[in-house]
Amino acid sequence: MAAGKLAGKVAIVTGGAQGIGGGCARCLAADGAQVLIVDIDSETAAQNAERIRQAGGAASVMAGDVAEESVAAEMVDCAVEEYGRLDILVQNAFSGGAWMRGTAVEIEPDGWRAGMASLVDALYLGARAAIPAMRASGAPEGLPASEVGRIVNISSIHGMLQAPERLIYNVGKTAVIGLTRQLAVDFGPDGITVNAIAPGHIVTENMRKMWDEMGNDEGYRLFELHYPVRRLGTPEDIGAAVTFLCAPEASFITGQTLAVDGGQTVQLQENIVMDVKDFIVEHPDLKTHFDQPNGGVPRR
Numbered sequence: 001m002a003a004g005k006l007a008g009k010v011a012i013v014t015g016g017a018q019g020i021g022g023g024c025a026r027c028l029a030a031d032g033a034q035v036l037i038v039d040i041d042s043e044t045a046a047q048n049a050e051r052i053r054q055a056g057g058a059a060s061v062m063a064g065d066v067a068e069e070s071v072a073a074e075m076v077d078c079a080v081e082e083y084g085r086l087d088i089l090v091q092n093a094f095s096g097g098a099w100m101r102g103t104a105v106e107i108e109p110d111g112w113r114a115g116m117a118s119l120v121d122a123l124y125l126g127a128r129a130a131i132p133a134m135r136a137s138g139a140p141e142g143l144p145a146s147e148v149g150r151i152v153n154i155s156s157i158h159g160m161l162q163a164p165e166r167l168i169y170n171v172g173k174t175a176v177i178g179l180t181r182q183l184a185v186d187f188g189p190d191g192i193t194v195n196a197i198a199p200g201h202i203v204t205e206n207m208r209k210m211w212d213e214m215g216n217d218e219g220y221r222l223f224e225l226h227y228p229v230r231r232l233g234t235p236e237d238i239g240a241a242v243t244f245l246c247a248p249e250a251s252f253i254t255g256q257t258l259a260v261d262g263g264q265t266v267q268l269q270e271n272i273v274m275d276v277k278d279f280i281v282e283h284p285d286l287k288t289h290f291d292q293p294n295g296g297v298p299r300r
């Protein structure tokens with residue numbers, strides 16, 4: 001059996017090919033879990049699985065879109081077939097896009113439904129399929145009944161603080177927190193804990209590319225300035241929080257939302273405004289992705 005605080009545990013990570021999910025898959029494997037990566041991008045997923053194996057871990061891949069109802073049951077079957085059990089489910093998959101921007105008046109009902117299918121329904125379906133398999137697996141050999149299962153849902157600081165004109169994303173990520181709390185209450189008696197993580201701005205491969213294309217270091221530093229720790233996050237920052245929540249030491253933590261955000265959500269906003277004002281005065285030509293015609297976030 002592999003060494004590490006997650007030795008003997010089997011994990012599914014949705015969207016584990018790259019980005020935050022990629023970091024979660026690597027961290028779980030580094031701590032001894034055997035990991036099934038479920039992703040629509042099977043090529044990149046295979047590369048991450050190979051990276052994990054090269055580092056001495058165990059990982060495999062299933063191609064699938066978690067917004068499709070059948071995929072939840074398929075991924076659970078796949079993990080049990082491959083590794084013989086299921087202990088951990090990390091629900092992370094979501095890439096977003098310009099289609100989900102807008103207010104309640106602007107968003108079409110089909111867009112709303114598609115957004116909720118990916119952001120919320122997929123996590124309900126994942127839990128629905130995984131919990132019976134966790135119960136059937138029981139706690140790994142030698143571990144107490146409090147180790148039957150762990151679910152970690154990736155929300156966002158957008159689930160805690162609302163940004164304008166982001167109805168689908170903000171409501172979806174807030175719903176993830178509600179779903180997490182309900183699952184925690186319903187399945188705590190089974191030895192299954194359910195928690196959410198709310199990441200701040202995480203510099204994934206895609207985010208790195210966007211910032212590099214912007215070619216504006218001042219813009220990047222403006223974003224860092226919003227964070228009391230004066231840096232943006234990495235996928236491994238989230239992976240470290242996920243492995244903690246999945247370890248035996250965290251068995252008394254459930255129903256919680258852990259902001260992994262460099263302190264962004266606890267800082268009084270008026271102080272940020274003044275720091276930002278000074279920075280902009282010093283760097284009048286700075287640009288961020290907000291300035292791109294198809295940039296990440298609308299503003300007004």
Ligand SMILES: NC(=O)c1ccc[n+]([C@@H]2O[C@H](COP(=O)([O-])OP(=O)(O)OC[C@H]3O[C@@H](n4cnc5c(N)ncnc54)[C@H](O)[C@@H]3O)[C@@H](O)[C@H]2O)c1
Nearest residue numbers: 015017019020039040041065066093094095156199201202
């Ligand atoms: N990056 C951030 O700053 C940030 C901040 C807060 C929350 N989040 C959340 O973290 C999660 C991951 O974000 P990211 O920035 O790492 O994204 P990313 O686009 O870098 O990676 C997402 C991964 O999920 C896969 N994926 C997307 N939709 C899928 C689907 N329906 N089924 C299966 N796989 C799918 C993609 O192929 C990709 O491998 C999302 O839930 C996102 O909302 C991200």
